[in-house]
Amino acid sequence: MGYGPIEKKGNAAAVFWNTLSKEGQIYGNRAYGNKVDNSNHMWFSYPGYNEFLSGFADDERINSNDKINNPNVTLLEYLNQLPEYKGKVMAFGSWDVFPYIVNEERSGVPVNAGFDVAEGDDLTPEEILTNKLQSEIRGPWGGVRLDPFTHSYAMSALKTKKPKVLYISYGETDDWAHGNHYDQYIWSAKQTDAYIKEIWDFIQSDPQYKDKTTMIIGVDHGRGSPKPVGEAMAPKFRKQDRFGWQPSVRIPRPLGK
Numbered sequence: 001m002g003y004g005p006i007e008k009k010g011n012a013a014a015v016f017w018n019t020l021s022k023e024g025q026i027y028g029n030r031a032y033g034n035k036v037d038n039s040n041h042m043w044f045s046y047p048g049y050n051e052f053l054s055g056f057a058d059d060e061r062i063n064s065n066d067k068i069n070n071p072n073v074t075l076l077e078y079l080n081q082l083p084e085y086k087g088k089v090m091a092f093g094s095w096d097v098f099p100y101i102v103n104e105e106r107s108g109v110p111v112n113a114g115f116d117v118a119e120g121d122d123l124t125p126e127e128i129l130t131n132k133l134q135s136e137i138r139g140p141w142g143g144v145r146l147d148p149f150t151h152s153y154a155m156s157a158l159k160t161k162k163p164k165v166l167y168i169s170y171g172e173t174d175d176w177a178h179g180n181h182y183d184q185y186i187w188s189a190k191q192t193d194a195y196i197k198e199i200w201d202f203i204q205s206d207p208q209y210k211d212k213t214t215m216i217i218g219v220d221h222g223r224g225s226p227k228p229v230g231e232a233m234a235p236k237f238r239k240q241d242r243f244g245w246q247p248s249v250r251i252p253r254p255l256g257k
Contacts, residue, residue, distance in 0.1 A: 012193065013190070013192075013193040014193060015194070015196055016193050016217075019200065020196065038051060039056070040058070041059055042063060044064075045095070046065045046101060048220030049220045050072060050074075052218055052219075053074035053102070054073065054074050054075070058071070067097055070102070074101075074102055076109050076165065077106070079165050080108055080109050084164075089167075090161065090166055090167070091109055091110070091169075092167070092168050093111065093114075093168070094113070094144050094145050094147055095169065097143070098169060112150075112153050112154075113150075113169075115145050118153055124156050124160060126155075126156050127152075134149045140175075144171045146172065147170045147172045147188065150171070151198075154166065155198065158199070158202065162208055170192050172188035173188045174220070
């Protein structure tokens with residue numbers, strides 16, 4: 001994506017720009033005065049995810065990345081309490097803190113995150129293979145699995161469980177950025193774009209979801225920079241404020257029933 005005007009965008013997120021941006025709406029390009037600011041005053045992920053999912057910051061209680069159950073009700077939990085959505089909300093994440101962010105214990109929303117595997121007596125061949133590969137292939141991080149596993153589990157659930165609400169959180173771009181690996185960051189951004197395309201294509205091919213589904217794509221927090229993104233982030237990433245350009249796209253279609 002990028003920090004400057006839209007004309008400077010590259011092809012690392014071709015689907016995002018060429019398909020989703022035309023079908024929906026994009027918010028957060030500060031170069032055009034379109035500011036999307038976090039209201040929490042933290043510089044890390046859990047407070048950002050809490051704000052994204054619950055709708056408000058909670059600096060008093062959410063002030064670390066520790067594995068504590070979220071005291072706030074997220075949108076996922078709220079929807080799962082409604083009769084028409086009960087048991088039809090699922091969450092998948094690469095980071096192993098997501099069961100606590102969603103508060104799986106209280107909310108009743110099943111969360112497959114970190115190094116969780118697919119469980120049950122009716123696993124698909126894809127889920128069985130993903131379980132096997134995840135046990136054999138580890139990335140460089142202790143609490144974050146590689147995104148292909150998260151995506152595979154989520155897509156299997158989307159195709160077979162047919163949830164009404166599906167939350168997916170990929171993690172590689174964040175972790176490669178923290179490690180100052182710009183090449184891997186770009187690679188993962190492009191791969192995430194491909195994942196979004198796969199989700200979009202499936203939604204548009206399935207009668208349950210086609211033209212009845214809202215997609216909301218966002219981030220947990222931004223990182224500001226006074227320079228164009230290529231100069232500021234490569235070869236070393238800079239973390240300067242809690243704002244930055246936070247690309248968020250909404251595909252304005254009604255939630256399916």
